[in-house]
Amino acid sequence: MxxxxxxxxxxxxxxxxxxxxxxxxxxxxxxxxxxxxxxxxxxxxxxxxxxxxxxxxxxxxxxxxxxxxxxxxxxxxxxxxxxxxxxxxxxxxxxxxxxxxxxxxxxxxxxxxxxxxxxxxxxxxxxxxxxxxxxxxxxxxxxxxxxxxxxxxxxxxxxxxxxxxxxxxxxxxxxxxxxxxxxxKSVPRRLTQDSCLDIFSHLIEHYLSSQDESDFADRMTEAMILCLIDNLDKILEDLSDLEVRMQLALCSQFGWSGLQALGRLGSIPMHSIEMPLSAHYDLPHGKGMVIVMPAYLEYMSDALPHRWAKLARRCFGVTEQDDAIAAKLLPVKVKEWFKRTGSYLTLTDVGIPNDKFEQMAEDVVRMFPIKGTETTAGARPINKEDVINMYKLMA
Ligand SMILES: [Fe+2]
CATH class of the missing domain: 3.40.50.1970 (Rossmann fold)
Known part of the structure; x- marks a missing residue:
């Protein structure tokens, strides 16, 4: 820790x-x-x-x-x-x-x-x-x-x-x-989906970020992810369910409260990779994160495979014991979940062409230069080429 x-x-x-x-x-x-x-x-x-x-x-x-x-x-x-x-x-x-x-x-x-x-x-x-x-x-x-x-x-x-x-x-x-x-309760269906998946992006920011061991932070995060998955299913059945809305509100508040970072410092740069999508195309943040996450998880699955594997096993029903294989299953399972909730998955789905990948990747590395150790850089330092490759996976 x-x-x-x-x-x-x-x-x-x-x-x-x-x-x-x-x-x-x-x-x-x-x-x-x-x-x-x-x-x-x-x-x-x-x-x-x-x-x-x-x-x-x-x-x-x-x-x-x-x-x-x-x-x-x-x-x-x-x-x-x-x-x-x-x-x-x-x-x-x-x-x-x-x-x-x-x-x-x-x-x-x-x-x-x-x-x-x-x-x-x-x-x-x-x-x-x-x-x-x-x-x-x-x-x-x-x-x-x-x-x-x-x-x-x-x-x-x-x-x-x-x-x-x-x-x-x-x-x-x-x-x-x-x-x-x-x-x-009046938040429409699509926005409810996007925002719940944005909460998921906050919950995994620290979980996947470093070698630090913090079982308490892991267990708190896993509980919030499981609560989020359950209650997203429920709210899509009845958007006006106040009890479920209140559970999701707690997921929102504590999902980005730092609670999941106790003893596990560092974060991964998924939000930095999303920011140019919003900046250049005025894409709402939640929509952007839904598209960025599967690509990031896939591209980076070999960075800290034991962390990816732990999340896959504890929250997404993966039973594979080999960390490297289980890690690659995380983006697959996350994508399946997103699909099950009716989400779009690609930049094409939201009408974003592939002609600014280079410029957007340039923005990411210029505005958010990665310095220091692996902990401060997230799972693994990334460069402009990595960011372009991730945008290509989202296309
Ligand atoms: Fe966010």
Missing amino acids: SPFEWSFPTKLTYGPGRLKEVGKIAAEYGKKAMIATYEKGSPLDPVIETVSASLKAAGVEVVLFTGIEPNPRAQTIDKAIEIFNTEKCDLVIALGGGSVIDGSKYIAATAFSGGKSWDYVVLGERTPREYTGAFPIISIPTISAAGSESNAGGVIQNAETNEKSFSRSPYRLPKVAIVDPEIL
């Missing part, structure tokens, strides 16, 4: 009908709140009304900022930051999926610390600017996927350069996450 630090300071306010408590909760953090959300005109409109009414009833003034995109643009976030500061808001209420919550984190921390949102993302060899603090954030996830509602991460996109990148900061951990399955 590697030494580690872990904390989970976000308070979860969890259960049907809890949305109405937002006013009372927000009043603890200030008198004027910016609600950051998607463009109006979606099924979320009544939810925005409920949140506004609750805030006003609690004496909290509301500044509504709509228009955060599914891949949030740094330029849009910067507009929100300007309004936040001009209006002298005290806190941000992030009402939306991972994109809105990520964007809201950049609003809260950049408005506090100064500069532009893009100054703070990881970008090649440059040293990103560091936050000096952040205004409080209350997150209200409208989909179970990113786990952003209770973690420190955040991804945004630069519309001028077609780059998408991330950063992490403990300042941006939401104070409270209000998780109300009444909101989650």
Whole structure:
């Protein structure tokens, strides 16, 4: 095991009908709140009304900022930051999926610390600017996927350069996450599938990343994967099942909470490989991850075969005892599972041609240079050629 630090300071306010408590909760953090959300005109409109009414009833003034995109643009976030500061808001209420919550984190921390949102993302060899603090954030996830509602991460996109990148900061951990399955039940079928498979991608990021042994982390991760597989099947039978929605919400929150990294540091670069797909083709993140995963698992199955084999045996019913063979069965089983849920599997399925593989691979190695040991590089260091080969497997 590697030494580690872990904390989970976000308070979860969890259960049907809890949305109405937002006013009372927000009043603890200030008198004027910016609600950051998607463009109006979606099924979320009544939810925005409920949140506004609750805030006003609690004496909290509301500044509504709509228009955060599914891949949030740094330029849009910067507009929100300007309004936040001009209006002298005290806190941000992030009402939306991972994109809105990520964007809201950049609003809260950049408005506090100064500069532009893009100054703070990881970008090649440059040293990103560091936050000096952040205004409080209350997150209200409208989909179970990113786990952003209770973690420190955040991804945004630069519309001028077609780059998408991330950063992490403990300042941006939401104070409270209000998780109300009444909101989650309206997530349509395809988006529910994509987001559940995105949760799976988070769960395996650490599991497949290093030689570190951490049986506790392994067992926690395996339990969450099995819970996810069971509940994805159930929710596809009845999209309005609140009990199942609540289980999936827990998978989302704890799937990207760091719990699965206790004693097992490092992560694999699947998200870095997906980012150019979103940046160049505006592909929603979950959709991109569904396509990236089988290719990554296949291409890298010989990197840490005993880790691949362990996951195949414990979560996907593989009985083969030879690690090298069992490792190769993992992508096969994962693909079978994806197919069973009705997912598309290739770039062609989502209308992405093969003419930018070289450029996208260049983006990956330029923006996320792999340095250091195997642990920091993931299962095995990869180069531009490897990334191109993986994109070819997705075609
Ligand atoms: Fe993700």
